Amino acid sequence: MKLQMIIHNAEDGGYWAQVPAIPGCVTQGDSFEELLENIYEAVEGCLSVDIEKVEIAEDDRLMEITV
Numbered sequence: 001m002k003l004q005m006i007i008h009n010a011e012d013g014g015y016w017a018q019v020p021a022i023p024g025c026v027t028q029g030d031s032f033e034e035l036l037e038n039i040y041e042a043v044e045g046c047l048s049v050d051i052e053k054v055e056i057a058e059d060d061r062l063m064e065i066t067v
Contacts, residue, residue: 003021
């Protein structure tokens with residue numbers, strides 16, 4: 001999955017970024033490198049909320065993917 005982010009210069013130095021495809025998904029960093037580290041954590045956190053428990057039948061498969 002590819003997501004676009006918009007990177008802004010912060011008024012007090014550093015950067016902040018938002019992911020338009022995920023409302024409310026924003027983060028910041030004092031350096032560009034820190035911002036990139038934080039954006040992965042922010043996306044993961046935003047996508048992991050409000051996940052409902054799902055019943056898995058015996059013949060179903062459960063699989064995790066990395067995006």
